[in-house]
Amino acid sequence: MTTIEKTADDAVREGAGDGGTPLLEVRDLHVEFHTRDGVAKAVNGVNYNVHAGETLAVLGESGSGKSVTAQAIMGILDMPPGRIPQGQILFRGEDMLTMSAEDRRKIRGRKIAMIFQDALSALNPVLSVGYQLGEMFRVHQGLSKKDAKAKAIELMDRVRIPAAKERVSDYPHQFSGGMRQRIMIAMAMALEPDLIIADEPTTALDVTVQAQVMDLLAELQREYHMGLILITHDLGVVADVADKIAVMYAGRIVETAPVHELYKRPAHPYTQGLLESIPRLDRKGQELYAIKGLPPNLLKIPTGCAFNPRCPRAEDICRTEVPALVPVTEQDGTELPGRGSACHFWKETIHG
């Protein structure tokens, strides 16, 4: 199984076009949570990589393990209930899971930073935003209070917060949702990290503000040539920004593809279902498609392919054998760089 997965992974890497070691590489990552009711397997062998300047969108429903993977990368997983039984998280070729806690802490914020979903709760309510932004410089670079404040104002200008100078000593609750998310972005961006993980950065915002925040994020990413992992369940957000997509289901990656390929020709029934269920203007008046059933209980993931109870294409083999992530090819066998699907019937799905 692993050998085939490796091939798919290699294909994905080639697809990125950017040779050399990737900025971040996740290899066969497993995360489980030990609960009273048993072991919840949140992540079951995830492989993905991000190169500098590249945007990877991780797509999936709630409970598909996309956020848990991100938390494992950041090292902010609550470790008593959570456990990482196997896998590697390589940052510039170095395994972060075997590093000392202090070494990992030094990477956080400086090399890899994270943007959270709800900026109001991710900002400390009793400290001014200027203080919190400046904290990055004081802690990591040892700047004086005054210099840190000047830097904070600079950052707020950067993320286009109007009247930054006047607002630097305001508190988080005094900002609107979009502005708060900008501050969150500024905080993550402060030390110009190599990689940013954005965990549903726009989910808590209204649609107009969503677009602005995504544009800002994309612009800053281009400017600093950062890697970006964008975690989302919103297919619309992904289309504009991402270079490649990894679709997750029940803690596994079920499909990987360059962004437009995925929209054009999905190679996994789950992705297909997701795309079908987007409301479309040309289907006005018709019933909206929905994937039947519920996401699987992580305490007892179905045998075989985890998607089989909900899959319209499911056959006996799907209930017994776990499909590996295999490279997807054209009908005549030509390789499709960067594409992979974990479905026994990917051929029928993409070409049928």
Add this chain to the structure above:
Amino acid sequence: MPDVTKSQSGGAAVDAVAPPVEADAATTAAPAAGPAPQGKPRSLWGDAWFELRHRPLFWISAVLLVLLLAIAAFPGLFTSAEPRNGDLTNHFLTKPELTHFFQADWFGYDGQGRSIYARVIYGTRASIMVGVGVTAVVTLVGGLLGMVAGYFGGWIDSIISRLVDIFFGLPFLLGSMVVLNAFTERKVYVVIAALAFLGWTTIARVMRSSVITAKQADYVTAARALGAGTGRILFRHVLPNALAPTIVVATISLGAYISAEATLSFLGLGLADPTISWGIDISDAKDAIRDNPHVMLFPAGMLSLTVFAFITLGDAVRDALDPKLR
């Protein structure tokens, strides 16, 4: 419904949400310009202070406390009489009218002919010192243990929590009596130690629970994700957000510690002569209360007033810090 157009199949997303930064900028710039001239932005503590300033009870208790602290610090400024000088010709002497303001005989004399006014004034220091001292020790020790237990959890929490349970099970006054009994010389600091020995549990519990709430907040995770170390997270992000309940409990129990000291002194186990304290005076007065109630009245009255002042302040602070009560 910009989503509809935006996520048209094929992924060639038509961005219907074109007008970008300006809209957001305009909406947020307006409030920024609005309230700014009226005053600086307020934090949680700023809000609490704003609330407090508009509460008469806060001002009453604050004025009382300032006065009491001044008396405790400089008793000589308030009376020229000597609290320890007894003149038996003044045995239980009272003036029928209380017009001799701030004179030695203002409140009359006790059984040994000592000025009750002077004794009440000089007794303030012991009571305030015990109250403030016990509160300080208890807040420091209990707060620290509670914070450590709440933040680190696991076996550290188990050990500290069991310790709290054990100490909590010991009756406060009875326990202090047993401890004090072991000392022959009962100075103020001995009484502080005895009361603090059993008193830290409440604060530890309060602190532990509010730290547990605060540490689960997203901003703590965010701080960790941005590379903050344990110390910084604990003291910069968790503590300021967990402090409010502790402050309230501490202020309210300050009054309780003062009365505990009086109780112990009354029972003959707290402070003892030559230290002057309200508790001792109340204890001395108990035999004469039928014929000379004034001997009891003034120290007891001062005690009640002081406890009232602290508890009222605690109440006011609690109300100010709790947004739901506004």
